[in-house]
Amino acid sequence: MSHTAAELEQAVREIAEEMRARTDRGKVADYIPELAQVDARQFGLVVIDADGRVAAGGDADTPFSIQSISKVFTLTLALGMVGDRLWRRVGREPSGSPFNSIVQLERERGIPRNPFINAGAIAVTDVILSGHQPREALGEILRFLQFLAQDSAIVIDEAVAASEQRTGFRNAALANYMKSYGVLDNPVVYTLGVYFHHCAIAMSCRQLAAAGRFLAHSGVNPATGLSVVSAERARRINAIMLTCGHYDGSGEFAYRVGLPGKSGVGGGILAVAPGKASIAVWSPGLDAAGNSHLGRIALEALTRRMGWSIFGV
Numbered sequence: 001m002s003h004t005a006a007e008l009e010q011a012v013r014e015i016a017e018e019m020r021a022r023t024d025r026g027k028v029a030d031y032i033p034e035l036a037q038v039d040a041r042q043f044g045l046v047v048i049d050a051d052g053r054v055a056a057g058g059d060a061d062t063p064f065s066i067q068s069i070s071k072v073f074t075l076t077l078a079l080g081m082v083g084d085r086l087w088r089r090v091g092r093e094p095s096g097s098p099f100n101s102i103v104q105l106e107r108e109r110g111i112p113r114n115p116f117i118n119a120g121a122i123a124v125t126d127v128i129l130s131g132h133q134p135r136e137a138l139g140e141i142l143r144f145l146q147f148l149a150q151d152s153a154i155v156i157d158e159a160v161a162a163s164e165q166r167t168g169f170r171n172a173a174l175a176n177y178m179k180s181y182g183v184l185d186n187p188v189v190y191t192l193g194v195y196f197h198h199c200a201i202a203m204s205c206r207q208l209a210a211a212g213r214f215l216a217h218s219g220v221n222p223a224t225g226l227s228v229v230s231a232e233r234a235r236r237i238n239a240i241m242l243t244c245g246h247y248d249g250s251g252e253f254a255y256r257v258g259l260p261g262k263s264g265v266g267g268g269i270l271a272v273a274p275g276k277a278s279i280a281v282w283s284p285g286l287d288a289a290g291n292s293h294l295g296r297i298a299l300e301a302l303t304r305r306m307g308w309s310i311f312g313v
């Protein structure tokens, strides 16, 4: 369904206003102490359509902790480095379990179910780290995001990284468990250090929507005309976002929103309307599965209004 710039702008503005007026915001993540400080009343929404038109509402330029949304970009990088060999280390099936769950690792000999749960993302980070110093690997991830968003101002929030490094005992357990099965090649502290730091990258909705455009346009970032990945790879990353991007809330997200999407406990969601738009939304309050509560509701309203669900209008 095509739209005019005015229609899209009006939809984004109205949805942002509606969301800012709501008081059912969910609960800000507090297991990472630094994230518990974030003001839950903030809300941002940015849509960049196929023609590059940008519609922005609310706190569109406030950087927030992208957390697990970084897992889309580390997956993209790792596939670029080792191709389909990556799938020896991590599966592609939805887990139906919380993002930080350890139970399936025992049944599956340390191989995580998918690259978007914590265990899977730690395995992916380990692949990126191999052959590099942690600082180089991290620089590579950060520069990739800066390149995709065409914005060199994107940085890591060191306070968030340090906060998680101090308290990330569950992730340390996951990493050590995988290491015991030989699924990680590098020293666990290095892999975890890179993982915590890429989760702590801070981006605004505007930057994030720009960085996601290649997934909406068959691997090509229309802003530069450069191919980031092949069309086939973009399609497959989108498939994993749809099935695994919201942990044990992935079914509900597909049912309500109908787009590939990846959430993070900072309250951000990157969603992809293939051929149509890249969308970033941010509201720090989370639902029980650790996904942005109002972020999901805003995306549901937007896809309904624009007719963008991949399952039909």
Ligand code: GLN
Residues within 6 Å of the ligand: 066, 067, 068, 069, 099, 100, 118, 164, 171, 196, 199, 263, 264, 265, 266, 290
């Ligand atoms: N850094 C967070 C963690 O490892 C990411 C989790 C998330 O965003 N779901 O717990």
